[in-house]
Amino acid sequence: xxxxxxxxxxxxxxxxxxxxxxxxxxxxxxxxxxxxxxxxxxxxxxxxxxxxxxxxxxxxxxxxxxxxxxxxxxxxxxxxxxxxxxxxxxxxxxxxxxxxxxxxxxxxxxxxxxxxxxxxxxxxxxxxxxxxxxxxxxxxxxxxxxxxxxxxxxxxxxxxxxxxxxxxxxxxxxxxxxxxxxxxxxxxxxxxxxxxxxxxxxxxxxxxxxxxxxxxxxxxxxxxxxxxxxxxxxxxxxxxxxxxxxxxxxxxxxxxxxxxxxxxxxxxxxx
Amino acid sequence: xxxxxxxxxxxxxxxxxxxxxxxxxxxxxxxxxxxxxxxxxxxxxxxxxxxxxxxxxxxxxxxxxxxxxxxxxxxxxxxxxxxxxxxxxxxxxxxxxxxxxxxxxxxxxxxxxxxxxxxxxxxxxxxxxxxxxxxxxxxxxxxxxxxxxxxxxxxxxxxxxxxxxxxxxxxxxxxxxxxxxxxxxxxxxxxxxxxxxxxxxxxxxxxxxxxxxxxxxxxxxxxxxxxxxxxxxxxxxxxxxxxxxxxxxxxxxxxxxxxxxxxxxxxxxxxxxxxxxxxxxxxxxxxxxxxxxxxxxxxxxxxxxxxxxxxxxxxxxxxxxxxxxxxxxxxxxxxxxxxxxxxxxxxxxxxxxxxxxxxxxxxxxxxxxxxxxxxxx
Numbered sequence: 108x109x110x111x112x113x114x115x116x117x118x119x120x121x122x123x124x125x126x127x128x129x130x131x132x133x134x135x136x137x138x139x140x141x142x143x144x145x146x147x148x149x150x151x152x153x154x155x156x157x158x159x160x161x162x163x164x165x166x167x168x169x170x171x172x173x174x175x176x177x178x179x180x181x182x183x184x185x186x187x188x189x190x191x192x193x194x195x196x197x198x199x200x201x202x203x204x205x206x207x208x209x210x211x212x213x214x215x216x217x218x219x220x221x222x223x224x225x226x227x228x229x230x231x232x233x234x235x236x237x238x239x240x241x242x243x244x245x246x247x248x249x250x251x252x253x254x255x256x257x258x259x260x261x262x263x264x265x266x267x268x269x270x271x272x273x274x275x276x277x278x279x280x281x282x283x284x285x286x287x288x289x290x291x292x293x294x295x296x297x298x299x300x301x302x303x304x305x306x307x308x309x310x311x312x313x314x315x316x317x318x319x320x321x322x323x324x325x326x327x328x329x330x331x332x333x334x335x336x337x338x339x340x341x342x343x344x345x346x347x348x349x350x351x352x353x354x355x356x357x358x359x360x361x362x363x364x365x366x367x368x369x370x371x372x373x374x375x376x377x378x
Numbered sequence: 379x380x381x382x383x384x385x386x387x388x389x390x391x392x393x394x395x396x397x398x399x400x401x402x403x404x405x406x407x408x409x410x411x412x413x414x415x416x417x418x419x420x421x422x423x424x425x426x427x428x429x430x431x432x433x434x435x436x437x438x439x440x441x442x443x444x445x446x447x448x449x450x451x452x453x454x455x456x457x458x459x460x461x462x463x464x465x466x467x468x469x470x471x472x473x474x475x476x477x478x479x480x481x482x483x484x485x486x487x488x489x490x491x492x493x494x495x496x497x498x499x500x501x502x503x504x505x506x507x508x509x510x511x512x513x514x515x516x517x518x519x520x521x522x523x524x525x526x527x528x529x530x531x532x533x534x535x536x537x538x539x540x541x542x543x544x545x546x547x548x549x550x551x552x553x554x555x556x557x558x559x560x561x562x563x564x565x566x567x568x569x570x571x572x573x574x575x576x577x578x579x580x581x582x583x584x585x586x587x588x589x590x591x592x593x594x595x596x597x598x599x600x601x602x603x604x605x606x607x608x609x610x611x612x613x614x615x616x617x618x619x620x621x622x623x624x625x626x627x628x629x630x631x632x633x634x635x636x637x638x639x640x641x642x643x644x645x646x647x648x649x650x651x652x653x654x655x656x657x658x659x660x661x662x663x664x665x666x667x668x669x670x671x672x673x674x675x676x677x678x679x680x681x682x683x684x685x686x687x688x689x690x691x692x693x694x695x696x697x698x699x700x701x702x703x704x705x706x707x708x709x710x711x712x713x714x715x716x717x718x719x720x721x722x723x724x725x726x727x728x729x730x731x732x733x734x735x736x737x738x739x740x741x742x743x744x745x746x747x748x749x750x751x752x753x754x755x
Contacts (some may be wrong), residue, residue, distance in 0.1 A: 190618070263625040264512050264593070281491075311459070311494050313624060316617040318494040 164261035393544040395423035423465030473611035513735035559724035640719035
């Protein structure tokens, strides 16, 4: 592709590998979180192959533990071990990161404002005492509530994390993909449809025997490779700390589903 | 017949394999009397149930209530996942393979909360191509070969699967350059083809690694009550009773050792194999020694040898003596057969895989009864 490389998620990744590092093209929030992480000691080099793949679910679990230790105020992600017979173990840790019942207020405007509005949010999610990210509760006059369940599952085939999600309206009715796509930022939808590398489909959850929406992983390692190779300070070919990989991945993926803020693994306050 | 020829013959049997189905229309969708007779269909092993719509619709159309058709199937109350090949469903859900296989068909009331949507042939084709891409990614590290297929090649490939045409399939799929797994049974592994990738991410430097990861889909059915005959095997009421593992097998090559089917199953389900085999081998070895020391007549010698042989055969099957506290591998079924576990895995993959390049393996396991399994509540 000549000219600008527009990733399927609407992120501009720069015009060439040698030009300005991709940091400048990522969203404000993502950039802050990546810089934050880059200062940590690089502990988890396990299994980071040069092609920037995540070789096991164990790394997802370890990352979550680390995040929680460092940042106690997070969306309530949890690690859920795979439901199965305890005698059928395998070498691999199996399970997924889960964030459920995320309450998103659907606003009338297309773009979600990221500035936090202190003091005038009304958590409008009945019966939910989960953490609600301040930055999403922007329009207190909005009338539609959406609930999202997010699972991050490790794909042994593609060796990347894969996002599965479902969404419900306030009366518990599952939403159709067409409705979900309407919610996405305009740029994202067009690019999603044009790209043959990334799209949202309805597929069976790898463990739960139910249909979930899935963000197709095929292009993930290519994007991540591009992302990390263009900035040597992020580790490049030697491998990157997995938390950095995952925070970047979640920023990108979050944008595809129009929810970059709740999926942020980092508190946006600057330290 | 040489090994190559045997392989080709196996492939032919697999491609021509079909499951005889006796398909009954669900009660709730019968609007005429007398009830329509069940449809008798030979469904290709390598095919998918929704593709039977053109055969079934004419048979039942006169009795169906008005509405839009969304075909789905069930077996004894279990809604069947349409994206699993027909042969695999049969191998997995029918321990004692029932012929004809009695299924119930629905044209209405698609259970969208349980089954992913299926809008006819296009959905099945998409699922097939998607799996093929995944297999390509596993083998080659990218799915370029599938993504770059011309429209006409893609159509030809799909039609060859639809029609069960092995020659047409092999003609088109050879363009994909998904390399066969290297020969292992000569005892001298082809080191270029089979560089292994360990979990710590070490790879041999230089040169793209082609094979080493094999696309496998494993279906494990575990029961807590042992059974001797397959016809006594309990019913599968829910998909939650089956552990589905969509995980590539990494071939770890050892000098002078062939990577067998057992090695592959062991790589995916190590719990079933490791210690028990060693213990049994140790017991057999000790018994053999004792037998050779004790004076005995010919008859008792033979008997004892047979006992030891029996035990060793059990080792080979990785079964422990009957014991409720043990985990026992009951059956490994691939394309309707129970291959000997000693067979080189490469042969199994190259000749018994499905057209989307996945090898589907059904495993029946008896697990300890002591603790309740989640689905037993």
